[in-house]
Amino acid sequence: KPVVAIVGRPNVGKSTIFNRIVGERVSIVEDTPGVTRDRLYSSAGWLNHEFNIIDTGGIELDDEDQILRQVREQAELAIDEANVIIFMVDAKTGLTPADEEIARILYKTKKPVVVAVNKVDNPKQRDAIYDFYALGFGEPVPISGAHGTGLGDLLDKVAESFPEQEEEEYDDDVIRIAVIGRPNVGKSSLVNALLGEERVIVSDVAGTTRDAIDTLLERDGQSFVLIDTAGMRKRGKVYEKTEKYSVLRAMKAIERCDVVLMVLNAEEGIREQDKRIAGYAHEAGRGMIIVVNKWDAITKDERTHTMFTRQIRDHFQFIDYAPILFVSAKTKQRMHTILPKVQEVAEQHALRIPTHVLNDLLMDAVTLNPPPTYKGRRLKIKYGTQVSVKPPTFVLFVNDPELMHFSYERYLINKIREAFPYQGTPIRIFIRQK
Numbered sequence: 195k196p197v198v199a200i201v202g203r204p205n206v207g208k209s210t211i212f213n214r215i216v217g218e219r220v221s222i223v224e225d226t227p228g229v230t231r232d233r234l235y236s237s238a239g240w241l242n243h244e245f246n247i248i249d250t251g252g253i254e255l256d257d258e259d260q261i262l263r264q265v266r267e268q269a270e271l272a273i274d275e276a277n278v279i280i281f282m283v284d285a286k287t288g289l290t291p292a293d294e295e296i297a298r299i300l301y302k303t304k305k306p307v308v309v310a311v312n313k314v315d316n317p318k319q320r321d322a323i324y325d326f327y328a329l330g331f332g333e334p335v336p337i338s339g340a341h342g343t344g345l346g347d348l349l350d351k352v353a354e355s356f357p358e359q360e361e362e363e364y365d366d367d368v369i370r371i372a373v374i375g376r377p378n379v380g381k382s383s384l385v386n387a388l389l390g391e392e393r394v395i396v397s398d399v400a401g402t403t404r405d406a407i408d409t410l411l412e413r414d415g416q417s418f419v420l421i422d423t424a425g426m427r428k429r430g431k432v433y434e435k436t437e438k439y440s441v442l443r444a445m446k447a448i449e450r451c452d453v454v455l456m457v458l459n460a461e462e463g464i465r466e467q468d469k470r471i472a473g474y475a476h477e478a479g480r481g482m483i484i485v486v487n488k489w490d491a492i493t494k495d496e497r498t499h500t501m502f503t504r505q506i507r508d509h510f511q512f513i514d515y516a517p518i519l520f521v522s523a524k525t526k527q528r529m530h531t532i533l534p535k536v537q538e539v540a541e542q543h544a545l546r547i548p549t550h551v552l553n554d555l556l557m558d559a560v561t562l563n564p565p566p567t568y569k570g571r572r573l574k575i576k577y578g579t580q581v582s583v584k585p586p587t588f589v590l591f592v593n594d595p596e597l598m599h600f601s602y603e604r605y606l607i608n609k610i611r612e613a614f615p616y617q618g619t620p621i622r623i624f625i626r627q628k
């Protein structure tokens with residue numbers, strides 16, 4: 195999916211517009227207790243286009259120097275990450291030096307820039323857009339975050355600049371891996387350790403059409419590709435060390451992968467940001483392995499392993515299916531278990547249950563524990579079928595979807611997992627009327 199970034203100096207109204215564009219899409223990540231509601235990145239849709247949108251907003255500062263620095267970082271981030279940039283300015287204040295500063299940075303990019311003039315709250319103020327032709331990015335689009343006007347025109351213009359749909363560049367039998375996690379958990383060290391493994395043959399570093407660089411490797415006849423290893427290695431940019439922005443890179447890698455290695459740092463334990471990143475991977479339906487790195491660096495006794503596992507299960511209840519590996523990129527402890535585990539998870543992620551087996555399983559589950567009645571009526575499951583893989587997705591046909599209770603759905607998923615563990619992969623169920 196194309197990525198759209200909104201940039202602009204503080205107080206031009208970026209977050210308002212972001213929320214309007216994203217609309218009512220509430221994500222599981224935000225519904226997960228303990229995860230802060232702080233949207234920065236979301237999927238969105240306009241007509242028949244699906245895209246991801248970034249609000250490069252961040253903290254609003256009042257110190258002039260800090261504002262300029264922040265604005266610079268945002269613009270650079272947008273240039274790196276986005277396919278199309280919405281450059282937002284404010285009709286009420288007119289053109290400011292900070293706007294010009296952003297424009298100077300954006301000139302460096304060949305990516306399309308659309309200028310949105312916010313706070314044009316009534317048609318009489320439309321003339322305010324003329325000032326902004328001076329920015330040199332063509333015709334500015336007047337919008338109003340307060341009233342939601344002009345957004346259609348803005349998104350039309352943005353969508354015109356979306357790149358052609360890119361073709362998938364890897365064969366189906368290549369397992370695509372994304373290594374994700376907060377800064378300093380040891381992602382690059384892990385990647386290097388994986389590539390340095392004796393049985394691993396690094397066959398290529400592929401420069402793709404995107405600005406990501408992938409690494410191809412092979413182990414015991416199985417091909418893997420590590421998605422965007424460049425992103426992990428790119429150092430020195432200020433925002434790379436910012437946790438928020440590291441999420442963006444993770445999001446893009448998640449989008450292109452089959453299996454996620456969700457890296458945690460044993461020394462630091464579990465942080466809010468870890469949950470957020472894992473939540474995105476879960477939502478995207480990817481296979482997942484939790485990799486606890488720096489296992490060498492902590493003092494352990496016979497209970498440490500169990501305690502750590504319990505903590506992870508408590509904090510990451512929504513990904514209870516993910517296996518956990520305790521490794522050290524530094525001492526190479528258990529590093530050789532990672533790729534075989536990835537292979538297992540990838541197989542489960544792509545596993546199909548034959549329809550008759552699924553239906554026997556469902557009937558047994560219903561007999562064992564019939565659905566409760568609701569308003570005097572009882573749910574009846576007619577039959578089920580697996581409609582897709584990656585992740586395994588099932589449709590259950592029932593007498594009335596309203597009668598399906600969340601906890602009963604959960605029960606059915608558990609029953610499916612008892613028969614087919616689907617290790618490391620989320621399962622999706624859709625309930626349809628028949």
Ligand code: GDP
Nearest residue numbers: 377378379380381382383487488491522523524
């Ligand atoms: P990234 O930001 O997630 O890519 O993290 P890096 O790979 O750059 O690692 C951050 C720091 O942690 C570096 O100083 C590494 O040397 C250190 N580090 C990485 N893996 C391990 C490990 O397994 N054990 C220990 N003790 N340190 C590690």
